[in-house]
Amino acid sequence: MPTAQYTALANLTLSSTASSVTFSSISSAYRDLYFRIQVGTSGSTDILYQFNGDTTAANYPSILMQGDGSSTFSGTASNNRIVSSSTAGDLTASLQIMDYSVTDKHKSLLIRGDTASIKTYAFASRWANTAAVTQVVFTPAAGSFAVGSSFALYGVK
Amino acid sequence: MAFKSLATSGIINFAKYQNALVGNAAFDPASDFLIQEQILASAVSSVTFTSIPSTYKHLQIRSVSRSANASTSTFGIEMAFNGDTSANYSYHELKADGSSVSSYGEGSRSKVFFGATVGNSATVGNYASSICDILDYSDTSKYKTTRSLAGSSSGYLVVYSGNWRSTAAITSLTLNFSSNNFAIGSRFSLYGSNG
Numbered sequence: 001m002p003t004a005q006y007t008a009l010a011n012l013t014l015s016s017t018a019s020s021v022t023f024s025s026i027s028s029a030y031r032d033l034y035f036r037i038q039v040g041t042s043g044s045t046d047i048l049y050q051f052n053g054d055t056t057a058a059n060y061p062s063i064l065m066q067g068d069g070s071s072t073f074s075g076t077a078s079n080n081r082i083v084s085s086s087t088a089g090d091l092t093a094s095l096q097i098m099d100y101s102v103t104d105k106h107k108s109l110l111i112r113g114d115t116a117s118i119k120t121y122a123f124a125s126r127w128a129n130t131a132a133v134t135q136v137v138f139t140p141a142a143g144s145f146a147v148g149s150s151f152a153l154y155g156v157k
Numbered sequence: 158m159a160f161k162s163l164a165t166s167g168i169i170n171f172a173k174y175q176n177a178l179v180g181n182a183a184f185d186p187a188s189d190f191l192i193q194e195q196i197l198a199s200a201v202s203s204v205t206f207t208s209i210p211s212t213y214k215h216l217q218i219r220s221v222s223r224s225a226n227a228s229t230s231t232f233g234i235e236m237a238f239n240g241d242t243s244a245n246y247s248y249h250e251l252k253a254d255g256s257s258v259s260s261y262g263e264g265s266r267s268k269v270f271f272g273a274t275v276g277n278s279a280t281v282g283n284y285a286s287s288i289c290d291i292l293d294y295s296d297t298s299k300y301k302t303t304r305s306l307a308g309s310s311s312g313y314l315v316v317y318s319g320n321w322r323s324t325a326a327i328t329s330l331t332l333n334f335s336s337n338n339f340a341i342g343s344r345f346s347l348y349g350s351n352g
Contacts (some may be wrong), residue, residue: 096286
């Protein structure tokens, strides 16, 4: 029997506003983790992610590429950021967390996202820690996630 | 499963259905499967996947890698199909290095770009990641197209599109880093997708 690539681990759609969304006790049985999110927020703000309670921005170096319909941009940052959501609820993003449970590597991420009313973008990011990822928390930098925001987590073999 | 006969004698509470799945969750078979995986126990100049079955619709390759190159830079990983290293490939890239976005392409190459790797002088633990989709890889009426997202937080982020001008079904693919070996611990996973 061939090994299925994707295993659905969690699927959450908010029925009330939330200041954060947490995925905890993540099994180490997979090769990568894959998040798909679609969110709106109470205001235009960045979406932040953190692993295992690490809120130190400097532990999340990244390179950004984005286009906003009239120009392109690339920058570096040391923060755990997925770019701006909006009240329109049109931020969709996918986060690939590679080798998330391997304990001799930092955790590299490939992120693709679109806020249709604002920009399209991608990140190459890294959590500078060799610990296995067991918890992921998404938080708006300001305000709260809107009702209907959805988060899906898959384990990738 | 085939049913020969059902008897209700001795059953106190029962209801009759014509659907054998009633009351049970529908089985939704997976559409994406792991085909092969290589995690390097020694440094190698290339990684090859062979005997790729034709039973899927698309392929995906995922990698987390470092090279043995004594550098902190990020480098491209090349890919060739079925041992073909003639000028039958073309590609384009959109690349961001943290200060600017650039674009480049070539119409006649001996390989296509698959992803990225980092040099061995990069911060310990820092690896580059790559995800590449190869669409309709076994369709013998089409040229083969690839698309990739790859990069490292210390080098660059890149989107690749590629094309192999052959209608042959892909039965093998080789990944290599032209300047040096892939380092120990690098991981390359090949998946087949039916969707």
